[in-house]
Amino acid sequence: MRFKELFIFTAKELPAEAQAASHRLLLRGGYIHQAAAGIFSYLPLARRVMNKIQQVMHREMQKIGGQEITMPVVLPADIWKQTGRFYDIGSEMSRFKDRKDHDMVLAMTHEEALGDLARKVIRSYRQLPALVYHIQTKWRDDPRPRAGLIRVREFTMKDSYSLDADWEGLDRQYRAHYQAYFNIFHSCGIDVLAVKSDTGMMGGKMAHEFMYLTPVGEDTIILCPSCGYHSNRQVAEFKKVPLPAEEPAAPVKIATPGKKTIADLGDFLSLSPEKFAKAVFMTARVVKPDHTEESLLVTAVLRGDMELNETKLANAVRAKELRPALDEEIIACGGVPGYASPRGMKNTLVVADDLIPQSGPLVCGANEEGFHLTGAVYGRDFSAEIVTDIAAAGAGSLCPVCGAPLLAEKAVEVGNIFKLGTRYSEALGCTFQDQEGRQQPIIMGSYGIGVGRLLSCVVEQHHDEGGIIWPITIAPFQVHLTVLGDKTSPEPAEGGEELYRALQEAGVETLLDDRQESPGVKFADADLLGIPIRLTVSRRSLTQGGVEVKLRREEGRSFVSPGETVGKVRELIAALTQEIEARVRPVEYRE
RNA sequence: CGGGAAGUGGGAUAGUGGCUAAUCCGUCUGGUUUGGGGCCAGAAUAUCGGGGGUUCGAAUCCCCCCUUCCCGACCA
Numbered sequence: 001m002r003f004k005e006l007f008i009f010t011a012k013e014l015p016a017e018a019q020a021a022s023h024r025l026l027l028r029g030g031y032i033h034q035a036a037a038g039i040f041s042y043l044p045l046a047r048r049v050m051n052k053i054q055q056v057m058h059r060e061m062q063k064i065g066g067q068e069i070t071m072p073v074v075l076p077a078d079i080w081k082q083t084g085r086f087y088d089i090g091s092e093m094s095r096f097k098d099r100k101d102h103d104m105v106l107a108m109t110h111e112e113a114l115g116d117l118a119r120k121v122i123r124s125y126r127q128l129p130a131l132v133y134h135i136q137t138k139w140r141d142d143p144r145p146r147a148g149l150i151r152v153r154e155f156t157m158k159d160s161y162s163l164d165a166d167w168e169g170l171d172r173q174y175r176a177h178y179q180a181y182f183n184i185f186h187s188c189g190i191d192v193l194a195v196k197s198d199t200g201m202m203g204g205k206m207a208h209e210f211m212y213l214t215p216v217g218e219d220t221i222i223l224c225p226s227c228g229y230h231s232n233r234q235v236a237e238f239k240k241v242p243l244p245a246e247e248p249a250a251p252v253k254i255a256t257p258g259k260k261t262i263a264d265l266g267d268f269l270s271l272s273p274e275k276f277a278k279a280v281f282m283t284a285r286v287v288k289p290d291h292t293e294e295s296l297l298v299t300a301v302l303r304g305d306m307e308l309n310e311t312k313l314a315n316a317v318r319a320k321e322l323r324p325a326l327d328e329e330i331i332a333c334g335g336v337p338g339y340a341s342p343r344g345m346k347n348t349l350v351v352a353d354d355l356i357p358q359s360g361p362l363v364c365g366a367n368e369e370g371f372h373l374t375g376a377v378y379g380r381d382f383s384a385e386i387v388t389d390i391a392a393a394g395a396g397s398l399c400p401v402c403g404a405p406l407l408a409e410k411a412v413e414v415g416n417i418f419k420l421g422t423r424y425s426e427a428l429g430c431t432f433q434d435q436e437g438r439q440q441p442i443i444m445g446s447y448g449i450g451v452g453r454l455l456s457c458v459v460e461q462h463h464d465e466g467g468i469i470w471p472i473t474i475a476p477f478q479v480h481l482t483v484l485g486d487k488t489s490p491e492p493a494e495g496g497e498e499l500y501r502a503l504q505e506a507g508v509e510t511l512l513d514d515r516q517e518s519p520g521v522k523f524a525d526a527d528l529l530g531i532p533i534r535l536t537v538s539r540r541s542l543t544q545g546g547v548e549v550k551l552r553r554e555e556g557r558s559f560v561s562p563g564e565t566v567g568k569v570r571e572l573i574a575a576l577t578q579e580i581e582a583r584v585r586p587v588e589y590r591e
Numbered sequence: 592c593g594g595g596a597a598g599u600g601g602g603a604u605a606g607u608g609g610c611u612a613a614u615c616c617g618u619c620u621g622g623u624u625u626g627g628g629g630c631c632a633g634a635a636u637a638u639c640g641g642g643g644g645u646u647c648g649a650a651u652c653c654c655c656c657c658u659u660c661c662c663g664a665c666c667a
Contacts, residue, residue, distance in 0.1 A: 012616065012628065013603045019661080037659065092666070109667080143592075143665055151666085197667095209667085218666085323592095323664070413667060448667075486625050520627040527627090540626060548626095 001477065003513040003525075007044050010525050020216045022459035023148025025468050029528045038145025038153035040452070045529065048476035050156070050451050054135055056187045056473065057158045057449065063183075064176040066133045066160055071113040073137050077103035079112040083427040088287055088320055094141050106139040111420065111446055114161040115428040118442060125165045125434050128442070131173060133160030135451065147216055149456040150412055156452060162445040165432060170419055170443045174206075175589050177417045177447045181210055185414065186583040188454060189471030190461050192414060195221055196591060197232040198311050199418060206591075210415035210449075212457040217412040222393045226404035234311035237389065238397035238406060243274060246360035249375045256339075257370040262304040265372065269363065276304030277362040277376060279340045281330045284319035284349075297325055297333045299342050301352040301384060302391055303359060309392035316351055316388050339372065341365035342382040352384035353391045414457055415449040468530025469553045472576035477511040479503060479569055480531035480552075482522050484538035496537040499547060499565055506566045508573070527552070533572050535565065551576075 008030035018024040026032045031046035042050060058068065077095065080086035086093075086105070094106045107113060114132070122128065135158045142153050149155075162173035178194065185192045190212055197209040209232055211221055222236035223229070231237070259265045262273050280300040287293050298317055300308050314322045327337045334345040341364040342350045356362075361375040364382065376382060395408040422441040424430070431439040455474075462469045472478060481503070483496030496512065503510040511531060513522050519538075526534060536548040547565045550557040551572070560568045 009601090009617090011602065034659090090665090138667090140667075142667090144661095144663090146661080155667095157667090321665085416667065450667075453667090482626095484625055489625090492625090517625090518627085518629055519625055520629075522625090523627045525628085536626080538626065 001044075001511050003511060003515050006511070010528055018148065020147040020150060020456075020460070021463055022150070022216075022456035025459055025463055025528070025530075026148055026456065029467060029530070032149065038142060038151070040149065040152065040154075042452075045476040046455070049455055049470070049474050052474040052476075053188055053451055053454060054158070056184055057135065057451075060180040060183050060187075061131075061133050061158070061160060064131065064173075064180050066131045068134060069117075069132045070134050070136060071107070071110050071117065073107050073139070075105050075107050075113055077105050079116045079428060080105055083112055083115070083424055084287075085112070090321075092141050092143075094139060107136075108138055108140045109157075109446075109448070110134070110136070110159055111161070111424050111444070112428070114446075115424045115430050115444070118161075118163055118425070118444075119428055119430040122163060122430065122432050122442060125432050125440075128163055128165040128432060129169045129173060130163040131160060132163075133158060133447075147456075149452040150216060151218070152452065155450055157448050157450050159446060159448040162447070163430075164443045164445075165434065165440065167421075167443060170421070170445050174417060174419055174445050177445070178208065178589050179587060181415050181417065181447070181449065182587045183584050184449065185210060185212075185454070186585070187580060188458055188474050189580055189583070190414075190454070190457050193221065193223075193230055193411070194587075194590070195230050195232045196235060197416065198234045198315070205419040205421045207416060207418045209413045210417075211411035212414050212460070213409050213411045214457070214460050215410050216460060217410040219411050219413055221409045221411045222397070223407045223409055224399040224402060224404055225407055227399060227402040229399050229401045229406075231393075233393060233408065234309065236393035236397075236406075237400040238391075238393040239400050239403055240355045240358075240391070241398070242355065242358040243360050249361060251361075251373050251375045251377075251381050253366050253368075253371050253373055255370060256372045259372075265363065266304075269374075271363065273304035274359075275363055277341070277356060277359070277364040277382075278302055278304050279335075279342065279365060280308045281325035281335065281337075281340070282308075282310070282313065282322050283325045283329055284314070284317050285321040286318060287320050293320070297329055297348040298322070299335070299340075299345060299348045299350045300390055301342060301350065301356055301364075301382070303353065303355050303362070306353065306355070306391040307394065309390055312388075312390045312392075313351060316386055316390060317349060334367065336365065336367050336369055339365040339367060339369055341367055341373065341376070342384065343367055343373070343376075349386070350382075350384040351386040351388065351390055352378065354387055354389050355391065356384070357387060412453065412457055412460075414454050415447075417447045418445060420444040420446055463530070466524070466527035468528070470530045470532055471580050472532045472573060473580045475530070475532050477509045477531045478573055479508055479510040479533045479535055480513065480526045480529065481510055481535045481537070482513045482526055484519050484522070484536065484540075486539075489539050491542055492537045492539055495542065495547075495562060499535070499537060499562060502566050503569065506570065508566070508569055532576060533569060535569070 010030050014027045033041040138157050164170045192210045194208045197207045199207045220233035259268045282298045284296045284298050333348045344367045357378045363374050364376045366373045397406045425441040430442040434440050485493035500512045534550040541548040545559040546561040
């Protein structure tokens, strides 16, 4: 490809809104163009990178027996009604009516579409197991797109779906994906961590997320530096240390005017936070079996030194949505905001963290303006309908495995795998006939990777001040050939053309910068675009033996004769490719 | 959805009631230059996000709306 003919523009300056490095560099390098919030066009360079990423995906999917299909982006709403997600999912899913007044949706994922397909195709256990995948557009009307391609509304996802006759089969496909996903990320040159995660709107039995650690991420990962335990904060466990046993005394009401927070109370009573029981009020939206919804005030009781994990609480009460309760809602159920406790409240579901029953006497609200209660004991002075783990792990919490202090890191979720089980097959009637002639639900799994998000994470990991530094496996071109010519000395231009032709014939993907620009512009653009192997033909290079060879990531440069250049380039491509592929290795599966 | 910020040629900015809306980058034409965004000369491109209002006069003040970004809620 000749730079002159490339459909691209590069920029020194860019819109002020771009913050993340990948966003800035992809914009400046002319890789992407934003059409609206979270909606992008992909220009030739980005398209080429995505094609390469997709090649890696095809290769790894086919290695584990995946067959490529394509499912539609516009789907009939009926199948989404059958699984219930038409009702469970809010405005993140876009709906419309076609000209015949049928309810339609834009696919935000394809479990329903695949289920609909599978129930028509699969008849017998002889057709199982099966694995199909596609690379297709998804639309999720996210309330807050951000950071370029990291979080968008329209995006391309590689999603695969496994169909099995038994749970062992699902387990095999799940583990096969676990390895295949590491292979994909390693082939693209990024390091990820697989963490156990919440199943969220997908439902199902188990899920892992593949996390790329970066400060621009929005998820929080809890890590143990000592034993390697790691988990998404949403589901992270940690070791809770009960307080030393204490003689329970009778509860005493004490005046605490104006002391509404644990910190204020702690100072006021000279007690540390773990001596308190705090009540956190959330309003949950719960979907009933008839698809109607009801609101419910949930009173979460935690020890004063702990924070509420909303995902854990939402799962404990099976809430579709959970938000902080308004004061009016608390008052309506008999609570006094700032001085509230489960004592004496009505019409509320009380959920206590599992540490609460193991705690001795605690200070809690008296449900009376200006008063707290000391010496409150679980079971005697207050109780809960549900007792389970609802506390959030954070930096400094203790590792559930080895007890060392945990770390918290930001991360981007670049992929996920779900053991769906029979959640979709039962709802949609995807059954097969087993060896005994009985109809059984198909056991499903689903597995996704966001292509654009992966691309931008690669940029996050591989860039410097000047621009991107692509891993050779997914670079838009392998070689960036810069020609510095001038009218009085046509030799560099001629040499460049000749070399370009030779590289083309050798099958090397080459971008030839044949523009009439100053050397500074050309080198700056080459740094920005990030093509890994750099060749320069100039008067100076010709006097030094021929062609200058340099890697984007290194300062060092060498000279080879024009005749040796293609061979040298092949050598470099092989070495760089091998370097990346050496990262592809078996990984240990961990729950 | 809550909080904050911003919309001025293609991009980045200046311009807080008064002349023909300014500067840098980019673009176009001609010339020059070719090892790190070079130089000279000339040119085109703006109903100042949209609508309404106040005023002799509005990019500037007021009201409504739209869009984008950031933080949160939410989300894979």
